[in-house]
Amino acid sequence: MIEIKNLTKRFQDFTALENVTCTIGSGCIYGMVGSNGAGKSTFLRTLTGVYQPDGGEIRIDGEPVWDNPAVKRRIAYVPDELYFLAGANLNRMERMYRNLYPDFDRDRFEKLRSHLQLPRNKSLGQFSKGMRRQAATILALSCRPDYLFFDETFDGLDPVMRNFVKKLICEDVLERGASAIITSHSLRELEDICDQLALLHKGGLVLESDIENLKTSQFKIQIAFRGEYDKSKFQGIQVSHYEKSGSVANLIVSGDRDEIVQKLRAMEPILLDVLPLTLEEVFTYEMETLGYTFQIDDLLEEESEHAKS
Numbered sequence: 001m002i003e004i005k006n007l008t009k010r011f012q013d014f015t016a017l018e019n020v021t022c023t024i025g026s027g028c029i030y031g032m033v034g035s036n037g038a039g040k041s042t043f044l045r046t047l048t049g050v051y052q053p054d055g056g057e058i059r060i061d062g063e064p065v066w067d068n069p070a071v072k073r074r075i076a077y078v079p080d081e082l083y084f085l086a087g088a089n090l091n092r093m094e095r096m097y098r099n100l101y102p103d104f105d106r107d108r109f110e111k112l113r114s115h116l117q118l119p120r121n122k123s124l125g126q127f128s129k130g131m132r133r134q135a136a137t138i139l140a141l142s143c144r145p146d147y148l149f150f151d152e153t154f155d156g157l158d159p160v161m162r163n164f165v166k167k168l169i170c171e172d173v174l175e176r177g178a179s180a181i182i183t184s185h186s187l188r189e190l191e192d193i194c195d196q197l198a199l200l201h202k203g204g205l206v207l208e209s210d211i212e213n214l215k216t217s218q219f220k221i222q223i224a225f226r227g228e229y230d231k232s233k234f235q236g237i238q239v240s241h242y243e244k245s246g247s248v249a250n251l252i253v254s255g256d257r258d259e260i261v262q263k264l265r266a267m268e269p270i271l272l273d274v275l276p277l278t279l280e281e282v283f284t285y286e287m288e289t290l291g292y293t294f295q296i297d298d299l300l301e302e303e304s305e306h307a308k309s
């Protein structure tokens with residue numbers, strides 16, 4: 001289990017992470033989304049012991065990470081900016097990983113390498129961007145670590161490879177009880193793989209929830225009544241968003257779905273539709289409630305820019 005309490009990281013007078021508190025259980029895939037500069041890489045670098053925290057604490061199974069090689073050996077980390085030894089090929093990197101990780105699984109590495117047709121003897125500098133990411137990913141997965149940290153790991157991978165990597169991460173989590181933290185710009189990338197989702201904004205964790213909870217805790221209602229009415233008609237129902245056009249109102253509500261629908265039916269509407277929300281919509285409305293309207297738009301804009309590139 002990873003326990004993070006009031007984690008703060010500063011670079012001179014700039015605070016990159018401020019009072020981040022969260023717990024990541026064993027056998028969990030934890031997704032962290034955030035726009036550029038939100039602090040995702042800093043968070044992972046601090047968690048892996050690359051950076052020393054300036055405040056708060058990080059404990060992995062009760063042990064601090066900073067300056068603790070025994071804990072670090074249980075973590076495999078694929079950073080956003082990949083690092084390989086100068087001029088190294090996969091053979092050399094495999095040797096290095098075997099020295100660092102006593103449980104390195106050579107069979108698994110060979111299976112994955114040949115499946116992906118990554119050459120052993122070619123310099124990694126001559127690999128394409130996607131191939132380099134594949135190489136770093138299979139090296140990390142072959143360490144059989146308890147904790148897997150991936151920074152923007154799906155960037156530069158084609159859709160087939162993204163699904164392959166997701167499947168491998170899920171296998172490790174389900175079969176060995178490993179835990180994974182994956183950061184991404186894209187909510188869509190994370191929603192089908194993560195158990196928990198967090199949103200990092202300007203160095204602070206502004207939203208964190210189980211995906212299932214996020215998806216079922218709010219829903220959209222389209223409703224219409226004869227005659228004039230306004231938002232006050234829905235007193236007693238937790239409405240986080242209200243829009244009305246003509247006689248039809250669109251509401252985003254939280255609470256017990258059956259109970260709410262029963263209440264609304266009793267008002268004798270001429271139209272009543274209950275619709276599920278996409279994860280993006282849940283985030284948008286949650287953020288709106290928190291007063292962060294602009295931010296989720298930024299995230300989605302970046303996402304579409306990403307999709308175009």
Ligand SMILES: Nc1ncnc2c1ncn2[C@@H]1O[C@H](COP(=O)(O)OP(=O)(O)OP(=O)(O)O)[C@@H](O)[C@H]1O
Nearest residue numbers: 011014016034035036037038039040041042043080
């Ligand atoms: N070594 C450093 N020295 C000074 N400032 C830094 C350093 N590393 C990160 N920062 C600053 O901390 C903030 C968070 O950066 P970080 O790389 O963690 O964000 P990110 O969410 O990973 O962004 P991106 O999605 O663009 O990779 C940024 O404002 C960045 O300029």
